[in-house]
Amino acid sequence: MHHDSPAPPERMARVRVIIHELDIDALLLLDMNNIRYLTGFTGSDGALVIGENEETLLVDGRYTNQARKEVEGCHVSEYKEKIDGIAAILLDGSLTSVGFESQAMNVNTYLNLKEKLGGLTLNPLSNEIAALRAVKDEKEIAHIRRAAEISCEALTAVRDLIKPGVRETDIAIELDFQMRRRGAEQVSFPTIVASGANSAQPHAQPGLRAIKNGDMVIIDYGAVHCGYHSDETCTFAVGYKDKKQEEAYSLVKTAHDRALEAVKAGIPCVEIDRIARECIEIGKLGKYFTHGTGHGVGLDVHEAPRITSNSEMILEAGMVLTVEPGVYIPDLWGVRIEDMILVKGEGCEVLTRVSKNFTVLQ
Amino acid sequence: MHHDSPAPPERMARVRVIIHELDIDALLLLDMNNIRYLTGFTGSDGALVIGENEETLLVDGRYTNQARKEVEGCHVSEYKEKIDGIAAILLDGSLTSVGFESQAMNVNTYLNLKEKLGGLTLNPLSNEIAALRAVKDEKEIAHIRRAAEISCEALTAVRDLIKPGVRETDIAIELDFQMRRRGAEQVSFPTIVASGANSAQPHAQPGLRAIKNGDMVIIDYGAVHCGYHSDETCTFAVGYKDKKQEEAYSLVKTAHDRALEAVKAGIPCVEIDRIARECIEIGKLGKYFTHGTGHGVGLDVHEAPRITSNSEMILEAGMVLTVEPGVYIPDLWGVRIEDMILVKGEGCEVLTRVSKNFTVLQ
Numbered sequence: 001m002h003h004d005s006p007a008p009p010e011r012m013a014r015v016r017v018i019i020h021e022l023d024i025d026a027l028l029l030l031d032m033n034n035i036r037y038l039t040g041f042t043g044s045d046g047a048l049v050i051g052e053n054e055e056t057l058l059v060d061g062r063y064t065n066q067a068r069k070e071v072e073g074c075h076v077s078e079y080k081e082k083i084d085g086i087a088a089i090l091l092d093g094s095l096t097s098v099g100f101e102s103q104a105m106n107v108n109t110y111l112n113l114k115e116k117l118g119g120l121t122l123n124p125l126s127n128e129i130a131a132l133r134a135v136k137d138e139k140e141i142a143h144i145r146r147a148a149e150i151s152c153e154a155l156t157a158v159r160d161l162i163k164p165g166v167r168e169t170d171i172a173i174e175l176d177f178q179m180r181r182r183g184a185e186q187v188s189f190p191t192i193v194a195s196g197a198n199s200a201q202p203h204a205q206p207g208l209r210a211i212k213n214g215d216m217v218i219i220d221y222g223a224v225h226c227g228y229h230s231d232e233t234c235t236f237a238v239g240y241k242d243k244k245q246e247e248a249y250s251l252v253k254t255a256h257d258r259a260l261e262a263v264k265a266g267i268p269c270v271e272i273d274r275i276a277r278e279c280i281e282i283g284k285l286g287k288y289f290t291h292g293t294g295h296g297v298g299l300d301v302h303e304a305p306r307i308t309s310n311s312e313m314i315l316e317a318g319m320v321l322t323v324e325p326g327v328y329i330p331d332l333w334g335v336r337i338e339d340m341i342l343v344k345g346e347g348c349e350v351l352t353r354v355s356k357n358f359t360v361l362q
Numbered sequence: 363m364h365h366d367s368p369a370p371p372e373r374m375a376r377v378r379v380i381i382h383e384l385d386i387d388a389l390l391l392l393d394m395n396n397i398r399y400l401t402g403f404t405g406s407d408g409a410l411v412i413g414e415n416e417e418t419l420l421v422d423g424r425y426t427n428q429a430r431k432e433v434e435g436c437h438v439s440e441y442k443e444k445i446d447g448i449a450a451i452l453l454d455g456s457l458t459s460v461g462f463e464s465q466a467m468n469v470n471t472y473l474n475l476k477e478k479l480g481g482l483t484l485n486p487l488s489n490e491i492a493a494l495r496a497v498k499d500e501k502e503i504a505h506i507r508r509a510a511e512i513s514c515e516a517l518t519a520v521r522d523l524i525k526p527g528v529r530e531t532d533i534a535i536e537l538d539f540q541m542r543r544r545g546a547e548q549v550s551f552p553t554i555v556a557s558g559a560n561s562a563q564p565h566a567q568p569g570l571r572a573i574k575n576g577d578m579v580i581i582d583y584g585a586v587h588c589g590y591h592s593d594e595t596c597t598f599a600v601g602y603k604d605k606k607q608e609e610a611y612s613l614v615k616t617a618h619d620r621a622l623e624a625v626k627a628g629i630p631c632v633e634i635d636r637i638a639r640e641c642i643e644i645g646k647l648g649k650y651f652t653h654g655t656g657h658g659v660g661l662d663v664h665e666a667p668r669i670t671s672n673s674e675m676i677l678e679a680g681m682v683l684t685v686e687p688g689v690y691i692p693d694l695w696g697v698r699i700e701d702m703i704l705v706k707g708e709g710c711e712v713l714t715r716v717s718k719n720f721t722v723l724q
Contacts, residue, residue: 005642024626042567043565044565060565060652060653061564061652061653062563062652062653063563063565064652065562065563065692065693066563066566068375081672083606102469102470102473103468103469103470104468105468105469106465106466106467106468107462107463107464107467107469107472108464108465108488109465110469110472111464111486121645124469124470124473126470132675143552169542170545171541173539174544176538176539176542177535177538177539180531180538181535183685185531186552187566190548196488199429200427201424201425201427202424203405203406203424203425203428204428205404205547220719288683290422290423290424290426291422291423291424310443331427358646
């Protein structure tokens with residue numbers, strides 16, 4: 001249910017190209033989703049050393065049996081102490097330089113490891129490995145598609161709860177339960193149900209506030225299927241109160257639609273962000289759009305590419321990403337509209353299924 | 363429901379003692395639970411700079427309003443780009459050396475920040491700040507106690523599900539739902555329900571396997587209340603099959619009880635680990651006890667002190683920790699018995715409430 005191991009061997013072949021291009025002798029990986037992507041290992045701790053001709057997956061005693069079952073074509077080595085275990089493997093080969101993911105290693109590990117490795121050089125990589133994961137293969141897309149179906153079905157099942165008198169937390173708990181009952185192994189992240197003034201906080205946690213007539217209710221949620229995430233946000237109006245809410249919704253929806261229309265292989269990510277942002281600026285709410293337009297989704301709920309004003313990536317067919325413009329009027333209310341899409345050669349396919357038309361729940 | 367802000371000011375006073383002792387000018391904190399502990403801010407991203415006389419909480423646009431509501435006596439500063447924001451604050455004071463949590467900063471941030479800071483020295487700290495959190499105050503203990511009550515009530519509510527034919531995942535989903543219905547804002551970690559041969563994997567994920575007669579079923583679970591975690595593991599026998607299972611249970615229970623009896627202020631953590639380990643070694647199952655004996659619990663489910671063979675900490679009154687010996691017979695079954703306890707001047711109080719006597723569910 002939770003994994004399809006082992007990983008396709010062509011992924012490791014692409015890593016060897018990176019090793020060659022960077023002119024290093026080996027790679028040390030610590031990011032558990034990168035390790036899962038390359039080996040199929042689904043444990044929560046470990047390290048992967050990729051040498052010129054062989055790979056070693058290092059795990060602690062909790063995971064030795066599981067690792068041997070999940071991975072193929074990769075030596076499994078058990079360590080007592082992680083940094084010592086990594087150092088032993090690296091010193092065992094006749095290596096002079098080893099690349100590592102600089103965002104996945106903490107400074108404590110780095111300084112300790114450096115000391116143990118003597119003359120061996122540690123070369124910080126930036127996003128080379130994460131970038132490998134940006135374009136999904138068919139199996140990955142199937143997992144993400146299923147995750148999005150599960151989450152949509154679950155939201156449909158709890159929709160009747162979104163009404164005056166029901167507390168945010170009760171909706172979140174029921175939504176999470178419904179996602180898991182439909183096969184989600186986890187939820188993608190702590191579900192957001194933010195009503196009234198809480199909806200003006202983009203990352204509000206669901207609380208004991210009961211929904212009231214006139215509220216905007218933002219629900220940001222997702223399901224995990226076989227390790228792959230979905231991510232979607234719906235904003236509902238409960239009762240109807242303020243013309244400004246509908247106007248803001250309409251503006252955010254236009255930004256969302258324009259951005260989606262622009263998506264296709266070959267377009268820079270910054271361009272998608274620019275289109276969404278410009279729409280909202282023209283509508284005079286630019287200063288209330290306080291976050292990026294979107295992000296890639298896969299084994300991590302936030303991964304490459306980032307759809308922001310300083311992203312350097314270009315969209316490619318097979319990328320899965322969110323488009324999620326929003327505006328947040330402090331202390332009053334907010335609107336966010338988020339779909340998760342699959343980039344195609346021409347255009348895109350929307351994977352998240354809940355209607356994004358302005359909806360007033362009575 | 364989810365936080366009690368702001369944090370007690372004496373915590374910041376203890377940090378200033380550390381700054382003084384380490385002979386540095388300021389501290390840069392990135393660990394979000396350390397930041398929560400010191401300021402009351404509950405957001406998921408940010409940084410805290412503690413200077414000689416003032417503190418600055420740095421957050422991105424998503425969290426500015428929330429931060430201003432949650433913290434007191436601390437300047438809130440919004441950044442567009444995190445490393446630039448941190449560098450600007452640090453360069454603004456006339457500082458020469460800044461301490462930072464070396465386990466909470468990744469190498470990418472470290473190298474970028476170093477470059478931007480010019481002559482300013484970054485001093486890696488080890489566990490000084492985390493160690494501050496090891497001894498809990500009364501309010502923290504009340505939160506942890508409540509988390510343990512919630513989880514116990516939830517397990518009691520789902521106990522009838524632990525029987526032949528019910529799938530691991532269905533028990534996990536129902537248990538999580540029951541914890542949250544009782545007020546858990548989250549579960550402490552992905553709940554483990556491991557039956558049959560799966561119970562031989564200490565960190566198995568619940569799957570589609572249905573429980574069978576003769577299984578050992580390990581349930582490792584916890585609730586979060588006001589940011590504070592609980593952690594407890596029960597192992598049940600379903601039906602009765604193998605005398606060896608009961609013997610192993612009895613051995614692990616003895617190790618657990620002996621360790622608990624030894625707990626009091628002044629005892630080194632290594633001693634608690636040694637006592638549990640020795641029991642299991644005498645019973646000839648030592649090689650199947652493949653993990654540490656326990657860990658502190660608080661804002662993180664794993665925090666100081668570690669109860670392992672290389673821990674350097676001494677137990678103090680007010681620490682909250684787990685004692686969780688286990689044995690795992692590969693491909694057959696496992697047993698783990700975990701209680702969470704509050705260390706007292708003499709002895710300890712067990713906070714987790716489910717009976718740990720050998721229980722056969724029919």
